[in-house]
Amino acid sequence: MGKLVHSICFMCTVRCPIVVEVEDDEVKWIQGNPQVPGIEGALCAKGSAGVALLNDHERPQYPMIRTGERGAGQWRRATWDEALDYVAEKLKAIIDAHGGQSVVFGERTNLNTHISKTFMRAIGSPNHFTHDALCKGSVNTAFRSLTGYTDAQVGIDYANTKHIVLYGRNIFESLEIKPINALLDAMEKGAKVTYIDPRVTITATKAHRYWQIRPGTDLALNYALIHTILKENLYDAAYVRKWVSGLNELRAFVEPYTPEWAEKETGIPASEIVALAREVAESKPSVIFHYGYRGAHHPNEIHFRRSLIILNALMGSIEAKGGIFFKKGAKAAGRGDIGKYVQQEGLPKVTAPRFDGSGADKFPIADSTHGNPQMLAHAILNEDPYPIKALIANRFEPLQSIPDAGRLRKALDKLDLIVTVDVNFSEIAWYSDVILPESTYLERADSIQMASGLKPQLFIRKQAVSPRYDTKPAWMIWKELANRLGIGQFFPYESIEDIWNFQLKDMGVSIQDFDAKGFVALTDKQILWDRMEGIQFKTPSGKIELVSSLMEEAGIPSFVPYEPVPKPEEGTFRLTVGRCAVHTHVSTQNNLYLNELVPENVLWIHKDAAAKLGIKDGQMVEVESPVAVSRLKAKVTDTIHPEAVFMLHGFGKTVPAQTRACGKGASDALLQENISDTVGGSPALDHTLVKVRPVKD
Numbered sequence: 001m002g003k004l005v006h007s008i009c010f011m012c013t014v015r016c017p018i019v020v021e022v023e024d025d026e027v028k029w030i031q032g033n034p035q036v037p038g039i040e041g042a043l044c045a046k047g048s049a050g051v052a053l054l055n056d057h058e059r060p061q062y063p064m065i066r067t068g069e070r071g072a073g074q075w076r077r078a079t080w081d082e083a084l085d086y087v088a089e090k091l092k093a094i095i096d097a098h099g100g101q102s103v104v105f106g107e108r109t110n111l112n113t114h115i116s117k118t119f120m121r122a123i124g125s126p127n128h129f130t131h132d133a134l135c136k137g138s139v140n141t142a143f144r145s146l147t148g149y150t151d152a153q154v155g156i157d158y159a160n161t162k163h164i165v166l167y168g169r170n171i172f173e174s175l176e177i178k179p180i181n182a183l184l185d186a187m188e189k190g191a192k193v194t195y196i197d198p199r200v201t202i203t204a205t206k207a208h209r210y211w212q213i214r215p216g217t218d219l220a221l222n223y224a225l226i227h228t229i230l231k232e233n234l235y236d237a238a239y240v241r242k243w244v245s246g247l248n249e250l251r252a253f254v255e256p257y258t259p260e261w262a263e264k265e266t267g268i269p270a271s272e273i274v275a276l277a278r279e280v281a282e283s284k285p286s287v288i289f290h291y292g293y294r295g296a297h298h299p300n301e302i303h304f305r306r307s308l309i310i311l312n313a314l315m316g317s318i319e320a321k322g323g324i325f326f327k328k329g330a331k332a333a334g335r336g337d338i339g340k341y342v343q344q345e346g347l348p349k350v351t352a353p354r355f356d357g358s359g360a361d362k363f364p365i366a367d368s369t370h371g372n373p374q375m376l377a378h379a380i381l382n383e384d385p386y387p388i389k390a391l392i393a394n395r396f397e398p399l400q401s402i403p404d405a406g407r408l409r410k411a412l413d414k415l416d417l418i419v420t421v422d423v424n425f426s427e428i429a430w431y432s433d434v435i436l437p438e439s440t441y442l443e444r445a446d447s448i449q450m451a452s453g454l455k456p457q458l459f460i461r462k463q464a465v466s467p468r469y470d471t472k473p474a475w476m477i478w479k480e481l482a483n484r485l486g487i488g489q490f491f492p493y494e495s496i497e498d499i500w501n502f503q504l505k506d507m508g509v510s511i512q513d514f515d516a517k518g519f520v521a522l523t524d525k526q527i528l529w530d531r532m533e534g535i536q537f538k539t540p541s542g543k544i545e546l547v548s549s550l551m552e553e554a555g556i557p558s559f560v561p562y563e564p565v566p567k568p569e570e571g572t573f574r575l576t577v578g579r580c581a582v583h584t585h586v587s588t589q590n591n592l593y594l595n596e597l598v599p600e601n602v603l604w605i606h607k608d609a610a611a612k613l614g615i616k617d618g619q620m621v622e623v624e625s626p627v628a629v630s631r632l633k634a635k636v637t638d639t640i641h642p643e644a645v646f647m648l649h650g651f652g653k654t655v656p657a658q659t660r661a662c663g664k665g666a667s668d669a670l671l672q673e674n675i676s677d678t679v680g681g682s683p684a685l686d687h688t689l690v691k692v693r694p695v696k697d
């Protein structure tokens with residue numbers, strides 16, 4: 001047996017703890033860390049396919065500088081010094097001429113985000129954004145409006161639940177290992193699962209109750225559930241009296257939204273809605289109305305996500321065993337906080353407004369620490385609020401993750417500099433001026449992870465093998481770029497050990513403490529507040545504010561009358577999207593192993609609709625949205641609501657260097673219109689209406 005290295009998987013951002021077996025600098029085996037409770041050796045298919053990423057010759061192998069037109073695929077190999085000098089020189093010229101704010105930096109939140117944020121602060125730009133708004137911005141705002149906490153500060157106690165209600169939270173395909181294991185345990189102990197989705201997913205097949213809801217009408221269902229719960233006094237009266245303000249306003253608001261009214265909107269029989277309300281009430285407070293992971297469906301998203309949290313509040317399940325809870329961090333465990341370079345003294349304060357109107361005019365109450373990347377094309381094309389000249393994309397793929405990719409590609413043409421740091425030839429890498437290849441997660445170590453929760457823990461990613469190619473970790477790239485820009489003093493480290501020591505300095509933990517198990521538990525007992533006495537809500541009133549001070553003070557009403565999403569006309573469908581178990585968003589479609597399992601996406605269409613349009617199973621179809629036209633194969637089925645069509649996210653790649661994925665299937669981001677929930681902050685990824693027609697051969 002070879003040497004065992006503790007690390008953290010990064011085939012997706014769930015970051016499961018892993019153990020990597022290494023022999024002669026080769027990865028022999030990867031498994032979930034057997035010593036971590038809830039993981040116990042488990043790994044998903046994507047996690048196992050990490051070896052194929054490591055050994056992939058179809059990934060960037062050295063720094064590259066563009067020589068032809070953008071996107072033409074003409075490159076010259078560069079040394080790191082050459083490529084970094086090139087980027088630094090261009091950045092310097094741009095910052096001198098247009099100010100730091102003309103540089104925008106987008107990344108998926110990762111362990112080194114405290115370092116990339118430091119880089120942006122040091123160059124004087126407010127424009128660091130993350131993927132958050134595209135994923136769950138509206139959930140984030142909904143939580144802040146009701147509890148004062150962000151969604152990232154909330155967790156779910158799957159293991160002890162008695163009933164979980166999932167709204168398109170396709171947990172058994174769009175997966176995370178720990179929650180799945182915990183939910184399966186709870187189901188074995190008798191927990192009920194209710195699943196609601198216009199499409200029959202794997203989760204639907206495992207649920208005790210499945211409702212094929214009309215797409216876009218979940219809010220109507222929730223208003224009827226709240227109506228019933230209040231009318232029949234099914235809520236946790238003592239908890240609500242203690243912790244909830246605004247109940248009378250809520251009662252008056254939901255008065256017209258009867259189950260009979262909701263039946264017409266959703267297609268779910270009124271009697272069944274009432275039955276669910278009564279059934280969950282019997283299990284309260286160990287009930288979870290899952291508030292959703294990707295909070296990005298429709299422009300009314302904020303009200304939908306708020307309605308889910310309100311249902312939890314009425315069940316008294318917030319901070320209850322088997323309900324949802326506030327995550328506890330290092331402080332709650334009696335430790336000092338983990339060190340973050342972005343909090344170091346001397347970093348300049350940035351005063352320029354953000355490019356995306358986040359926390360300002362365009363998205364007044366969205367979380368501006370994450371920003372609203374869906375504004376990128378608008379901001380560049382209209383120079384609103386000012387000219388943007390450079391984009392740095394790190395571990396983020398705007399051309400497949402932001403709706404209306406065609407418009408964004410046009411906008412990118414206006415930029416003086418595009419730099420991508422990636423482990424794959426992503427669409428944005430291929431459209432860049434410079435590609436700086438990062439070492440894969442198996443070839444590098446990263447900043448320590450603080451995992452808040454009922455039992456806060458620290459995890460570590462150690463380097464398993466040496467880099468296969470001429471690549472570097474991102475934390476080193478930012479430092480070397482900073483040195484060239486004269487801001488190197490904000491990156492006071494030479495090695496990963498320096499970073500770790502800095503992070504741990506106030507925590508009473510040393511690097512050696514990770515040796516035994518690959519993680520350090522900061523407490524051995526769960527920290528749950530007393531749900532009747534000790535919950536520390538962070539709203540001004542210290543309560544769950546149904547009438548929200550955050551919203552009302554911004555002039556945004558907490559309750560607005562229900563407005564139905566437009567019904568598709570004959571021959572038109574609501575384009576719904578999602579993930580499958582063996583791919584990560586837009587990252588793994590070219591992975592040797594995963595590509596073999598699911599090589600392309602197809603368009604799910606109801607058999608009656610297909611028959612009317614003359615579409616046969618497996619036939620090529622054309623999908624036309626208001627912004628683009630694409631082709632992919634049809635999957636004719638009776639397992640999708642007739643008003644919807646569905647496709648997997650992340651396909652339709654155009655980069656020839658990714659030979660396995662290029663030209664396979666269609667890209668949802670190309671077809672989707674860029675429409676947002678301007679209160680919550682998320683784009684409406686399931687809102688676009690499309691026409692579908694057969695392609696005659």
Ligand SMILES: Nc1nc2c(c(=O)[nH]1)N[C@H]1C(S)=C(S)[C@@H](COP(=O)(O)OP(=O)(O)OC[C@H]3O[C@@H](n4cnc5c(=O)[nH]c(N)nc54)[C@H](O)[C@@H]3O)O[C@H]1N2
Nearest residue numbers: 167168169170174175196199215216294578579581584585
């Ligand atoms: N394998 C895998 N797992 C992942 C990820 C991954 O990329 N791959 N990504 C992770 C991330 S970042 C996220 S955000 C989560 C996403 O987790 P989920 O939100 O569970 O995932 P999606 O796959 O987007 O599934 C969305 C579902 O919503 C349904 N839907 C569409 N319209 C409606 C509607 O009007 N009402 C209802 N009720 N349902 C609707 C779709 O049919 C689809 O099944 O998954 C995480 N886990």
Ligand SMILES: Nc1nc2c(c(=O)[nH]1)N[C@H]1C(S)=C(S)[C@@H](COP(=O)(O)OP(=O)(O)OC[C@H]3O[C@@H](n4cnc5c(=O)[nH]c(N)nc54)[C@H](O)[C@@H]3O)O[C@H]1N2
Nearest residue numbers: 108134135395396397401421422424426585586587649669
């Ligand atoms: N159209 C559309 N847009 C969406 C969604 C959708 O369903 N449809 N889903 C939304 C959701 S829920 C989310 S969470 C976001 C996700 O959006 P993204 O974060 O953009 O998607 P990912 O596929 O996770 O990763 C993006 C890039 O990171 C690169 N990468 C992977 N590992 C590494 C690494 O170790 N280092 C570096 N430097 N790069 C790496 C990948 O190669 C890929 O190019 O997208 C959102 N946007």
Ligand code: SF4
Nearest residue numbers: 009012015016044047
């Ligand atoms: S869910 Fe799978 S791919 Fe994601 S971190 Fe865990 S093992 Fe890796």
Ligand SMILES: [Mo]
Nearest residue numbers: 135136293294
């Ligand atoms: Mo996400």
